[in-house]
Every structure is written in C-alpha cells, then in structure tokens.
Amino acid sequence: xxxxxxxxxxxxxxxxxxxxxxxxxxxxxxxxxxxxxxxxxxxxxxxxxxxxxxxxxxxxxxxxxxxxxxxxxxxxxxxxxxxxxxxxxxxxxxxxxxxxxxxxxxxxxxxxxxxxxxxxxxxxxxxxxxxxxxxxxxxxxxxx
Numbered sequence: 001x002x003x004x005x006x007x008x009x010x011x012x013x014x015x016x017x018x019x020x021x022x023x024x025x026x027x028x029x030x031x032x033x034x035x036x037x038x039x040x041x042x043x044x045x046x047x048x049x050x051x052x053x054x055x056x057x058x059x060x061x062x063x064x065x066x067x068x069x070x071x072x073x074x075x076x077x078x079x080x081x082x083x084x085x086x087x088x089x090x091x092x093x094x095x096x097x098x099x100x101x102x103x104x105x106x107x108x109x110x111x112x113x114x115x116x117x118x119x120x121x122x123x124x125x126x127x128x129x130x131x132x133x134x135x136x137x138x139x140x141x142x143x144x
Contacts, residue, residue: 025086025093028100032082038108039075042115043068049119056124067118071111078107105141112137 046067049059059067081103089096116134119125 025089025091025096025100027092027097028082028086028089031097031100031104032079032086034104035075035079035082035107038104039071039111042071042111045115046118049122054124057119057122059118059122063118067114070114074107074110074114078103078110102141102144105137105144109134109138109141 046059046064049057050061050064052058082100085096085100085103089099112134116130120127120130
C-alpha cells in the first residue's frame with residue numbers, strides 16, 4: 001500500500017511540474033537569434049551614412065533616428081511572433097521551423113525597406129542596386 005501511495009504521489013508531482021513547463025522549439029529559437037545580427041548590419045550601414053564625409057551620401061540625424069526606431073520595432077514585432085511560435089509548437093515540428101524562417105525572411109524584407117527608404121534619395125546613392133536588393137529580399141520572403 002505504501003508503494004502504491006508513493007507511486008501515486010510521484011505521478012501527481014510529475015504532472016504538477018509538467019503543467020508548468022514551457023515548450024521550447026530550438027529550430028525557432030535559432031531563427032529568432034538571427035534577427036539581431038541582421039538588424040545590426042543595417043544599423044551599421046545607416047551609421048556609415050550618418051558619419052560619412054561625403055555630403056551626397058550623408059543622412060540627417062532625424063532620418064537615422066527614424067530608421068533606428070523602425071528597425072527596433074520590426075525586430076521587436078518579429079521576435080515576439082517567433083516567441084509565440086516557440087510556445088505553440090513542439091521541438092522538431094517542421095511547420096514551426098517553416099513558420100519561424102518565414103518570419104525571419106519577412107523581417108529581413110521589412111528592415112531592408114526601411115534602409116532603402118532612408119538612403120534611396122541621396123544624390124550619390126546607387127538607386128538601381130539598392131532597389132534590386134530590396135526586390136530580391138522581398139521576393140525571397142514572398143516566395144518562401
């Protein structure tokens with residue numbers, strides 16, 4: 001009888017702990033970790049435009065700040081979407097991996113459009129190359 005009570009007690013304790021556990025989807029977590037470096041590259045590009053000595057490639061402090069705020073909001077939004085996917089799917093679920101990678105591609109497109117809109121009208125900017133890169137990134141997100 002004591003063994004039965006001990007087994008029931010341990011089973012109940014295990015169920016109690018299992019109800020409080022949080023699911024972690026490592027594939028999504030890895031995708032979420034890609035967001036910050038991706039944004040950092042664009043922030044560094046903007047910083048270059050902010051501090052360059054070439055006035056034809058220089059952006060204003062206001063444009064830099066507006067772009068930085070927009071990039072921060074994109075990172076936050078897509079980071080939260082991926083966090084929700086981490087909670088909603090079990091580890092190894094291919095649907096979660098697909099969804100999280102889609103979010104990363106969408107964030108890449110949206111963030112590049114912020115960069116593009118900030119620098120496209122500078123007198124010496126290579127408009128064609130900037131637009132082509134934006135099209136490539138957004139098509140990749142759309143076609144995934």
